[in-house]
Amino acid sequence: MASTQRSAPRHRSSPVPAKPSSGDCPSDRTMVPVDRALRLILAEGTTRALEYVALDRAGGRILGLPIVAQRAAPARDASAMDGYAVRNGDLIADWNALTVIGESFAGHGYAGGPLPTGSAVRIFTGAPVPEGFDRVILQEDVRHMGSQVLVPHPRAEKRHIRRAGSDFAAGDLLVDAPAALTPARLVAAAAADIAEVAVFARPKVMVVATGDELRAPGVDTLRPDMIPESVSLGVAELARSFGGDVTTHPRLPDDLGQLQGAAAGMLDKADIVVIIGGASVGDRDFSRAMFERAGLSLQFSKVLMRPGKPVWFGTARDTCILGLPGNPTAAMITARLFLAPLVAAMAGREAQTAIDWRTRPLAEGLEANGEFECFLGARLIAGAASASANRDSSAQRALAAIEVLIRRPPHAPAAAAGDPVETLEF
Known part of the structure; x- marks a missing residue:
């Protein structure tokens, strides 16, 4: 995809595993384990070009070049308190x-x-200390006497002056790259007299919902054969939260000709295309077929997991394409597991920051797991994970209550309350 960013050096690689050889890519009919699926996805997740953005729009972005101070701070000796600037040598009595x-x-x-000699200057916090003065006496320590002040002999070494360059000098490294531009780092950059910073460009993510039965929320959904399209909203916000520049494509019908016609435009405009629905084996499931004429290179067609087995991934014309199931819970779980780390990696973050599994105790017991790796939505109760009773992959009320995912390995035995499980913030 052609870059539209301002000229800047490209990052040489993303913090993800090396791309596997073609022999490691499964055939269309092979289901792959979750971890292998993620490796195949991240192997395509190279970072974007660098772009320069104004500091007031850089919050949360990933720094591509270090922040180096353009001036010293403070630039000259400055008062640390309100009071009077004096010569220390004048304080003899x-x-x-x-x-x-x-x-x-x-x-x-x-x-x-x-x-x-024998003079003083009224001074305020942050004000420059006049040349030759080397101490500030706190205002509450002096006595006023007309145009003069009575200043006591100092009893402490502290002079209440911030020396020039005592915070940092011109040329000092303040924030190394890559690093997320937190509020505190923005303060440091501004103090260094920097107006714009080089950051990794956000990957352009296009989210596309397909299905004849879908309508926009609030539009023509009273018909019993129509449903409000909801999943694209959640997937788009998830991608944004991990650093994506997201657009939502108009909903597309289950018509292969229209889907193929739209595919080329998607690939020209996006680094990642997310297709929701049409990923199963029905007569009108065209999500993969729509990209075949564009040269789709399929990395996997299914994943050994539930919910979300029909999730698939491939590339076409340097664009990553992720196919999600149409059922809301399945779509959001697979997006959290696969889309979030891909977007994070392409935005310059460590992919691992998006898949930070943490051990928590179970609030209640769980039955033994089957042959597929299982991901259960759960709430947190006093730090313990409580799995949702409703595990239907189409459920949306239960989806709204999910705070974490519980990961259950294939053939995991029954677990009791208090047993440790792996969890991921949802």
Whole structure:
């Protein structure tokens, strides 16, 4: 896909496993285990080009080039407190009468000329310390006497001055790449006088729902043979949350000619195309066939898992294509397991950040598992995972309550309350 980004060096590779040889790619009829499916997907997940974005739009993006300070901070000696700037050498007695000759504010330093012996300048936090002064006396420690202040002899070494370059110097490395631009890192970049940063371009993700029975929510859905199309909304938001630049394609009918006609345009506009529905074995399941004329290279056609067995993945013209089941729970679980890490990797993140499995105890027991790896939606109760009683892959009310996924290996024995299980934030 042609890049539209500003000129910048491309990242040499993404933090994912090397692409497998063609001999490692399964045939169309082979079901692959979940972990192998993920490896095949991530092998295609190279990062995008770099682009420069303004700092106020860079939050959450992944830094592609280090942030290096363009100036020192502070640029000159500055007061750390409100008070009076003085010469330490003028403070020889228990109390010292000094003449106040001016003021220094942040952004408007003292500009009054020479600073005679025995003088002081009223100063405020962040204001530049006049040249030659080397201490700030806190305002609550002085006594006022007309145009003079009585300043006590300092009892501590602390001088309440932030020295020039004490935070960082020009040329210092502040944030190395790659790194997520957190709020705190944005503060550091701005303090370094940087207006824009080089970040990995967000992968362009197109989400497409297919099916004659689908209508937009609230439109013509009172007909009993029509249903509101819901899954694309969840899949699109999931992709955005992991760094994708997402667009939603208009819903497409189960018509192979229309699907094939739309496929070419999708591949021209997206780094990842997500097709929802049409991934089973019915007479009108065309999700893979629609890309065959574009040179679809299928990596796998099914995965040894439930729910979500019909999920498939391939590439065409350098675009990744992920086919999700049409059932909502199955679609969202497979998107969480496969789309999220792919988008994260292509956006410059470590793919592992999207698939961070954590051990938690079970709130209630679970029956023995069958031959397929199983993923159960669950809520968290006092830190323990409580599996949903409704495991129908088309259920949407139960889907709304899911907080984590429970991972159950093939042929796992029955588990009791308190037993540890692997869980993933959902």
